[in-house]
Amino acid sequence: MNNYKSYTLEDFLHDESFRNWVQGVGNQEVFWITFLNKFPEKQEVFRQAEHIIRAADVPADRISEREIRNEVQLFIERAGQIDPTVSGIPVASGRPRIFTQKIFVRWAISVAAMLLVSVGLNWYLNKTKTEASGLTALRTGPADLVQTSNDTGKPLKMTLADGSEVVLSPKSYLRYPSQFADSSRIVYLVGEASFSVKRQGQSFLVYTGEVITKVLGTRFVVRAFDQDKKITVQVQTGKVSVYVAKPKLVHSEKEVKGLIITANQAAIFEKDISQLSKTLVKNPEKLTKSSVENISRYDEVPLPVILHDLEKAYGITVQFDARNFMDCRITATLSNESMYEKLDILCRTISASYEIVDGQIIVSGKGCQ
Structure with missing residues (x-):
């Protein structure tokens, strides 16, 4: 067992597993991605060794x-x-x-x-x-990883081997196999990307530093730039699970601490305190298959009915005391406002308030007597 607490620059440079990871080779991707979370005091020497290995791996064909x-x-x-x-x-x-x-x-x-x-x-x-953006083959174990970098100022659309679509944001890159294995579909993201995953039998996993996003088939956005203090996962449709990677998961330990997030919800991982939490996206959008196509005119309609309509339209749970608000009759026209603006209008009408807790909306107030 290596004593990583006392690792020096020379130790990193002589560590075959570390060199393989830097060069895109090997099978300990998760361990080295989460290394600095366990040994933050090694960040400077870790980065120095990484830069030296990357520089040494560049073909010296420009200057003789x-x-x-x-x-x-x-x-x-x-x-x-x-x-x-x-x-x-x-x-x-x-x-x-x-x-x-x-x-x-x-x-x-x-x-x-x-x-x-x-x-x-x-x-x-x-x-x-x-270097122009494009595909670069990177060896990793029995299969080859491919890397797509977006060095342009515009989003780059690409299609993976399973038919899933990815829109890669500027200054981002994605590593993935040219052909997915039968057991799982795994990709590695640095930066930001929007995923439209094609539903298949095996899971689709996105590794972003310490956070893993697992789905079967859905649309979501992951943002994980190195300089950001947070990693965010926003779901547009469907459902995903988000959890923190464990370098060495004990076989008998079946419980994985994570979050289940659905449409218009977001998972946020704060790097400094290693905390994962759930909230709502900044601008929730109506679900494409909502049973409520238009929320517009209400004439003396009980507030609980309107709140249930909002739940169906945006796929977000709204918690409230139905008996307390049943006598609150609302007359309003709601059209192009955002979901939060609609809630503001409703709450002002009856002197109530709302807050976001664990990816849900909680409406509270005295009600209408």
């Missing part, structure tokens, strides 16, 4: 060794022609000029080396940033 040697030699020759006393470099008194010149040349060589490292790093970063 001969060009590098020529540039270094030219820099040293020019540096050797500079008088150290004129260049502003302090020279110890009493030392021969030839000796100080050697020190200066050594200093110039060090500067040249640092300069070349900086140039090489900038070239690699620029190459990565400007």
